[in-house]
Amino acid sequence: MEPVAESLGTPVGRRIVLGMLGLGGAGILWGSKLAERFNRLLAPVAAMDQTGLTSLLPASGGFRIYSVVGLPDARGEADYRLKVSGLVERPLELSMADLRALPATRLVKDFQCVTGWRVPEVPWVGARLADVLDAAGVVAGAGAVTFHSFDDFYTESLSLDQARRSDVLVAYGMQDGPVSHPHGGPVRLYVAPMYGYKSCKWLGEIEVTAVQAEAYWERRGYDADAWIGRSNGRDDQPV
Amino acid sequence: MAATTSPSDPAAAGPAHLVRFDLAERALHWATAVLFLVLLATAAVLYVAPLSAMVGRRTIVRLVHLWAGLALPLPYLLARLGPWSSALRADVARLGRLDRADRAWVRSLGRGRRAPLGKFHPLQKLNAAFTAGAIPVMLGTGSVMYWFEPFPLAWRTGATFVHDWLALALFAVIVVHVAKAFGDTDALAGMWHGRVSRPWARSHHAAWDAELQALPTRPTSGSQDRSA
Numbered sequence: 001m002e003p004v005a006e007s008l009g010t011p012v013g014r015r016i017v018l019g020m021l022g023l024g025g026a027g028i029l030w031g032s033k034l035a036e037r038f039n040r041l042l043a044p045v046a047a048m049d050q051t052g053l054t055s056l057l058p059a060s061g062g063f064r065i066y067s068v069v070g071l072p073d074a075r076g077e078a079d080y081r082l083k084v085s086g087l088v089e090r091p092l093e094l095s096m097a098d099l100r101a102l103p104a105t106r107l108v109k110d111f112q113c114v115t116g117w118r119v120p121e122v123p124w125v126g127a128r129l130a131d132v133l134d135a136a137g138v139v140a141g142a143g144a145v146t147f148h149s150f151d152d153f154y155t156e157s158l159s160l161d162q163a164r165r166s167d168v169l170v171a172y173g174m175q176d177g178p179v180s181h182p183h184g185g186p187v188r189l190y191v192a193p194m195y196g197y198k199s200c201k202w203l204g205e206i207e208v209t210a211v212q213a214e215a216y217w218e219r220r221g222y223d224a225d226a227w228i229g230r231s232n233g234r235d236d237q238p239v
Numbered sequence: 240m241a242a243t244t245s246p247s248d249p250a251a252a253g254p255a256h257l258v259r260f261d262l263a264e265r266a267l268h269w270a271t272a273v274l275f276l277v278l279l280a281t282a283a284v285l286y287v288a289p290l291s292a293m294v295g296r297r298t299i300v301r302l303v304h305l306w307a308g309l310a311l312p313l314p315y316l317l318a319r320l321g322p323w324s325s326a327l328r329a330d331v332a333r334l335g336r337l338d339r340a341d342r343a344w345v346r347s348l349g350r351g352r353r354a355p356l357g358k359f360h361p362l363q364k365l366n367a368a369f370t371a372g373a374i375p376v377m378l379g380t381g382s383v384m385y386w387f388e389p390f391p392l393a394w395r396t397g398a399t400f401v402h403d404w405l406a407l408a409l410f411a412v413i414v415v416h417v418a419k420a421f422g423d424t425d426a427l428a429g430m431w432h433g434r435v436s437r438p439w440a441r442s443h444h445a446a447w448d449a450e451l452q453a454l455p456t457r458p459t460s461g462s463q464d465r466s467a
Contacts, residue, residue, distance in 0.1 A: 008338065010336060010337050010338075011335055011336055012335070012337045012364065012365070012368065013334055013364065013367065013368035016365070018372075019372070020369070024375075024379060024380060027397055027400060028379070028383055028397045029397060030397060031400040031401050034400060035397070065289075067295040067297060068295075068297055068298060069296060070294065070295035071292055071293075182288070233392070
């Protein structure tokens, strides 16, 4: 060995940096397969975990809390009211008791975010949006529905046909409990076949309109018809 | 400041303090540290559900995270490309290699007396290399996550996976790094003021101290030559 090289020592730093660059590049190309495998591997562990620590691990499956504002002030079940307005025969202000009086539907379905994360088999409980609309009586000429969060910041919209689907709920139950405040409680929308941004949190008002309004994320370039696996350039498994 | 003592007895005399880091190196360190703190804090808000719920305001938090991330390589580029880069270059060269002193030190683990170390501890060298590797990987994966449109969807998922795991690793390494710094306030002060005491240098980096005392010229110059 050359004595000069000997005295300089092994270039460990260069090897580590190059190795990390190589791993990082490989991770971009093939990491999705690894993430999937990891997700499946971890799912049973996460299901038993009472501490919630596994949810801190990447790709372990679990909700991430997205809010475009600071969370709105919490609203208790007692003073909660859901307005139904617009092109209806009878504008309504529904209390929690009114919502619970409508036939309850339980769905166990995935929640898929347009950014890629997915929570498998979430139990949802609520009234069908179709039943809520029927209670108010949609008038002729109505073609769409706009949803407003009760802090009046977020909006979403569906066509009337989409809104009448049996897998679209005005949900007051989630994961076998009430819908918690961070998840959009006490009442949120759950639009099963569409990406999560459609499932308006902190639902305050359902407004029936003639044409479909351009809502919060649609103004920012996301698809209005947000079918999982068939919109926003994604190919996820449909729900 | 001149070290005029004989190399055979370096500990006997010489200056009371040694220059460990110059201004450019310290500016680089602390600018990078502040950016890393901002990145970790905003990452936690974006990633940890209870914190996301508490803070919300995802758009602005994400924007701060993005800009802090894009700024992360700038302190190094500025420190490295300016006319003030000589000490940094020398230290980068030292940090990049595990030399004979490091090997002797590793072999002396578990024995009574540790072999004398050069200017940097082997774990400091690994930390520097890990951080130097992590910055471009985080920048690359973060860019694919943010500007995802031209890429296949699987790339975004893969980039997210790498970004998330490496962030956890960085968090762990930074926590250990900060804990070690607060456990050795002389070393921390060295990174803040640039100077360390001779007794500290002799007890922690004896080979470095000896090397500086053996140099005929300014002790700050980061020469690669080992006269030992």
